[in-house]
Amino acid sequence: MNKITAIYVRSSLQKQENGHDAQKLSAKQYCARKNIKNSHFYEDFGITGTRSSRPSLNKLMRDCYDGKIEHIIVFSFSRFARSSKHLLEALETFNQLGIRFTSISEEIDTNTPIGKAMFVIISALSALERDILSERTKVGLIAARNRGKKLGRPKTRNSELINELSKRGYSQRKIAKLVGVSKTTVARELSGPKRVNSEFV
DSSP states (O other): OOOEEEEEEEESSTTOHHHHHHHHHHHHHHHHHTTOOSEEEEEEESOOTTOSOOHHHHHHHHHHHTTOEEEEEESOHHHHOSSHHHHHHHHHHHHHHTOEEEETTTTEETTSHHHHHHHHHHHHHHHHHHHHHHHHHHHHHHHHHHTTOOOOOOOOOOHHHHHHHHHTTOOHHHHHHHHTSOHHHHHHHHHSOOOOOOSOO
8 A cells, every 4th residue: 555645734714725725735835845755634624723623634634554654744744633632642652553643834854864863852741741730730620629520531531433443343451542541441432432533633
């Protein structure tokens, strides 16, 4: 199978057509400079960066897991990821699958030494962000308990992707590794009521 270069573009509002086209033009020019010919656009139009459902990005991720993609190009991190956590998880997934990732605006290419160094920096910042959030959450939980509030932990697992990979014949252990959750979480999702949620979209 000949793998392709996936170009992901996203615009937030329907009226941002020029911004959408500008991203595509920038990507085409980049591909021309780098002599990249076997490329395909994945486009989400009129979808905000915080949206929990992006059809084209979902399709891109499925194609990644199916081994169809060797390189992903985006105009900027903000067009692709909704948070540093989401970005890092995606980059870790691409690294596991051997997929190169390029952000044109940030001039980051994970195949270059600088790109690899940036990945380390992003990982460190994401870890710091998680630690700060964890600390704030603990403080908030203690305060809530002191107020007598009943607490519950919301489900945040990537249900849509877990179920999709299961349908494609992946083992629970492999799904857990690719999605970045425990095998128990995967088993719980596959044995429980079906939910529509995606960590990557």
